[in-house]
Amino acid sequence: MIVRESEPVILIGGAAVPEGYVNHALSITRIVIAADSGADTALEHGIMPRAVIGDFDSISQSARASIPDAAQYPNPDQNTTDFEKCLAAISAPLILGLGFCGDRLDHQLAACTALVRHPWQRCILLGASDLMFLCPPSLDLPLPAGCRISVFPMGAVEGVSDGLQWPIAGLNLAPDGRIGTSNAALGPVHLAVTAPKMLVILPLDMLKIAVATLRSTTARWPDPADEGHIV
Numbered sequence: 001m002i003v004r005e006s007e008p009v010i011l012i013g014g015a016a017v018p019e020g021y022v023n024h025a026l027s028i029t030r031i032v033i034a035a036d037s038g039a040d041t042a043l044e045h046g047i048m049p050r051a052v053i054g055d056f057d058s059i060s061q062s063a064r065a066s067i068p069d070a071a072q073y074p075n076p077d078q079n080t081t082d083f084e085k086c087l088a089a090i091s092a093p094l095i096l097g098l099g100f101c102g103d104r105l106d107h108q109l110a111a112c113t114a115l116v117r118h119p120w121q122r123c124i125l126l127g128a129s130d131l132m133f134l135c136p137p138s139l140d141l142p143l144p145a146g147c148r149i150s151v152f153p154m155g156a157v158e159g160v161s162d163g164l165q166w167p168i169a170g171l172n173l174a175p176d177g178r179i180g181t182s183n184a185a186l187g188p189v190h191l192a193v194t195a196p197k198m199l200v201i202l203p204l205d206m207l208k209i210a211v212a213t214l215r216s217t218t219a220r221w222p223d224p225a226d227e228g229h230i231v
Helices: 021-026 038-044 061-066 082-089 105-117 204-216
Strands: 009-012 032-035 051-054 072-074 095-098 123-126 130-134 138-141 148-153 159-164 180-193 198-203
Touching: 009 021, 009 038, 021 095, 032 038, 032 082, 038 061, 051 082, 082 095, 082 105, 105 123, 105 130, 105 198, 123 204, 130 204, 138 198, 138 204, 180 198, 198 204
Parallel strands: 009 032, 009 095, 032 051, 051 072, 095 123
Antiparallel strands: 123 130, 130 198, 138 180, 148 180, 148 198, 159 180
């Protein structure tokens, strides 16, 4: 099962969504998909999700009754999170994820892992004050001077950079070694990395820049669907 959209989508998860976030995301795209109990959040905002994906262990019965059966895609697999199920099932140029950061730290860490396990997806996760996404092979971010930017390795990875106060060239980055948090932009930033292992973290007010950059960036990690199969 693949949910195909030609425009960016909003993906709503089960964690709390700060006030105003849904409307902010709706200013970028109007297509909404829900991960399990994220359907309840969507309905509370008066939005009928285009699809609901997950193991359906937390969606309310009232939400299931309100959403057409044809838009419900239950997946009982307990070896993947609802977020992973969504990343595997959505084909769209960009995903804006709400309700995946916050509430429970274990869920947030699982979301980080999911981004790395599905590197072909262009997905931005929104937190209370930050956003994060997996760095593509190369990236040019038109950031203002002084903007906070962090890069966090989820595995062994190397890279080069221009426009960072503390460049990453020549560093062997790893989650149990050298990391790259609390850096700063000197102006526009260029990043290039050797593997799909690096998370980029920016202040939330850089969302439109992040969206425009990821949508226009041609460099991307391979999609298994391009090789004739779907993960």
